[in-house]
Amino acid sequence: MFDRIAELAIRRTRLVLIVATLAVALLGALGAGAFGKLVTGGLDDPSSDSSRAGRVIEERFGGETNLVLLVGADGGLDSPAAERAGRALSAALAEEPNLANVVSYWDTRGPALRSEDGEQALILAHVRGEGAEREENLREITGGIVADHAGEGGLTVQAGGGGAVGRDMAEQLGRDLLLAEAIAVPLTLVLLLFVFGGVVAALLPLVVGVVAIAGTFAALSVLGGVTDVSVFATNLTTALGLGLGIDYALLMVSRFREQLAAGASVADAVRHTVRTAGRTVAFSAATVAAALAALLVFPQYFLRSFGYAGIGVVAVAAAGTLLVLPALLVLLGHRVNAGRLPWARAARRPRAVDASGWGRLARLVMRRPARTALPVLAVLLLAASPLLGIAFGTADERVLPEDAESRRVAAALQENFAGNDDTALRVVIDEPVPPAALEAYAVELSALNGVVRVETGAGTYADGRSAPTGPGSPGLGRPEAQRLTVVSALTPKSDEAQRLVHAARALAPPADTEPLVGGVDAELVDSNAAVGGWLPLAATLVVLTTFVLLFLFTGSVVQPLRALLLNLLSLGAALGVVTWMYQEGNLAGLFGFTAQPMDTAMVVLMFCVAFGLSMDYEVFVTSRIKELHDAGEDNRSAVVGGLGHTGRIVSAAALVLAVSFFAFGTSRISFMQMFGIGTGLAILVDAVAIRGVLVPAAMRLLGRHAWYAPRALRGLHGRFGLREGGPEAAAAAEAPKATGRV
Incomplete structure (x- = not known):
């Protein structure tokens, strides 16, 4: 299959690029309507008692209160002017067809609707509609009737309740997303220029990122027309689309440039790149998608929405990398190195991979595995220790800024x-x-x-x-x-x-x-029970699919176990740090959030996303180690050579991807801020501590047992296993070994 993809890119270059351009334009036009179809909420289990109660109240009693108008009056609530204005506002609301169960202090004089100090009163109501329709009804009511009557008789009116909280979240999200993109995109471009050392090569990952984002927004737009999809899925789409586009393109372009530097023709370089790095991208995308697919088992559409977005963006990013990027590489050829920047032109000649920074680190760790690994383990376990006191909750108005x-x-x-x-x-x-x-x-x-x-x-x-x-x-x-x-x-x-x-x-x-x-x-109570009830199945699916995919890729039962344990360690450290921050209140003044129990859904989401991305880098590193091992290298030299080749790629990709997530640290919605900071931190911990230290230490301690599999499973892998580039790749493994340059 990969050979056919390469030949398509080589022989039909312009056709592939024309079709891709038209497809992206169409997808972009379709995806532009996504925001109008996406909704807030979705944290409730539809089959729970609380959800069933809500449906009965909707059917029998006109709906629960989801709009609370807090009314104050300059001259006092019982002044003649306030009385007239309050009754007029209440009457106008009662006549509004999109409102039900309007209960006003001026109609009932109920003591519960008057503040203890007598300065404020309440009007309660239910805004009709579901999802985006209800949010639009609320905006029309607060921007129409409420705005028209505010100020009459000295009245001041503020909107609260569940509907208003959802409205404020959606509006704040839109502002946060624009700010995050304004920060992430320029920083990403600068980092790519430093990583690639050239303008043309640095722009290629952005092309894949745009393809991934456009395709996923189109999918969300279609899904939003047939089922409830959370508006917060857009955050994951932009961050993950840009990040994975960069990850995959970085791997492909780096391999392509290696082959050109080794003297291969453009066509042969593309063939080898698709056969090796392309296969790695396809396999890596499968592992990330498998982790995110676990979100689909949960009954809350908030979590399922991230599953839709995550699987979509991974699939489109991989498709763009495998189909569009090879054609661009054929078109550019040696011009992929055009626009070299001064520091790149002035760089010294490339060194052997075992003399590169990552190669030297791997060699040092494998010489003294216990001495180098134990301090890292201690730090990661200390970072994870706040998880011992973790408490769970759900999002409410406290996730918004205090001035909302x-x-x-x-x-x-x-x-x-x-x-x-x-x-x-x-x-x-x-x-x-x-x-x-x-x-x-x-x-x-x-x-x-x-x-x-x-x-x-x-x-x-x-x-x-x-x-x-x-x-x-x-x-x-x-x-x-x-x-x-x-x-x-x-x-x-x-x-x-x-x-x-x-x-x-x-x-x-x-x-x-x-x-x-x-x-x-x-x-x-019901949300936590639903997540807790489905969590074992989701975790089992993640572990099983990851184990099977890594076994098919490596032919070893030890490598999947090693990868799972190390990934859990990095995730535990990142989750521990954000628990220390967002639950215990540390750094609250700096980041502007209110400490509260950890949001159950966001913890699950962060785990699945960060786990999938950790497996992304696991595949990058392991694929090159296995390629060298299959070519006849002993375990130590294969690990040193594999990290020497991929270490810079992984660290650069992790830094750029972390920037995409860290940009959401500027969000004024605290759970999005927590998700961005926690996921970015998990990515960096995995790329540096896990890939740089603990992987070579574990490989050294395992020795030849690192590639162990029972005889029956070896036979199974022989028939169905995935090999990095096949025999051709093994034969060509020595070709780029002389250079560690990206």
Whole structure:
């Protein structure tokens, strides 16, 4: 197959490039509409009790509160001007067709809708629609009705609630993405100029990156039209598309230039490059895609969206590298070295690979493997130690900057209102319930630790007293269903709030009923349970697919085990550092985030992405080591030569890819910031500590056992194994051995 790809690039160069140009233009046009179809949210398990409760409330009661308007008045809430303006705003909202269940302080005079200091009041509502439709409805309402009435009678109005938080996240994401790209792209180009030492060669990886990003945005646009896809998948698309394009192009261009420097013709250099480095790219892409495919097992579309984006960007990046890049190399030929920069022209003659920096490091490590590896292991284990105290949560308004409007509203609700209806538990019974049974159940709920009151259609209950403490809310009762609002004084998403969810679910329900408990705290409990329940399967799939692919590539059962253990070590160190930062609050002042439990979904995402990229570099290094080993080198010289050839490529690729992710450290959404910093750190740790020190140390300690496989598996590999370039590559392995130049 790889020979045919090379021949296509050589014989149909212009046709390949014309078709590729047209395809990228079409994909770019299709992908331009992706942002209008992508949505926020997606952290809930659709089959969980909280999600089922939300659907029942939507069908029977018009939907849960997802818009909270915090209203203040210059002359006081009860001044005639504020009274008129408040009633006018409430009436306008009640007539809005995209709103339901509008409850206003000026209509009900409910004490729970008035702040304790009497300076602010609430209007609660449900914004209709799903996904992008709901977000657009919210923007029209806040930018229309709310904006038109703000200022009348001295009113000030701020929008909060789950819908407004999602809106603020989406808007902040758009700004963050532009800033990250404005930082990453110029830095990437500068780094590529230093790595390649020439303008033409440095631009080639950007071509592959553009192809990968355009293709993946097109796929997300199509998927967004048929299913829910998270808008945050765009971040992964840009960072991973640019990064993998650079990784793969760097490997291919470096091999091509090696062959030209060794005296090969342009056509032969392309053939050898596709046969060797091209095969490595294809295999590497398979391992990265396998790691990201594990995200598809989770029920939350937030995680599945990253699986779609990740698999898409890996596949398109590999296709662009294998199909478009060889044709560009044929077209350029020796001009790939054009535009050489002064320091590149003035560089000394290339040295043998075992005399290069990475070759010398490998030789040093293999001479004293334990002495060099133990300090590195100690540092990585110390970095991973914060994982012993890791706690998990889900995203809420605290991931936004403190000046975000929805976050300010949430803070006001927590500080100034007696019990926060927006974060209350929503208990729904989708069956008729006798009044006496409903009252007894509400009384039991009101006696639970931390509960301030329980509102039903017939009355309000508190402190476990059987007599109602206030009137009910008629909108909570239906002949065919009942709804109870359990308002607590507990901090949302705290351990105490989660215990309240479990306690509410453990209560004996009214006879012949099955209450469903929803609300933000129930969603957290269910989300963590869903991730935890599916995590073993996802981890098993990652481990098994990685093991099988690496076995097919190396013919050894030891190499996959060695790779898995070392990759887990680098990932543990990176996760430990971000836990130390984002959970324990270290460096919060520098990066501007609020410490909180680690976001469960983002930890899973970071693990899958960083694991896949670690395997990317594993394949780069191992492929060259195996190529030399298959050509007759002993274990030590194969490792030294393999790292001498690929060390600079891996370190350069890792640095450039890390920059793409570190750029998201400028995000003002804390979980995106954590993901960018953590993934970038994992990439650098893997490229330097793992590839530079622990891989050669492990190979030295394993010795000839590094390539061990049982006889039956050796036969299996002989029939189905993937070989780096086949016999031709083995014969040609000596050709570029004289130079370590990229």
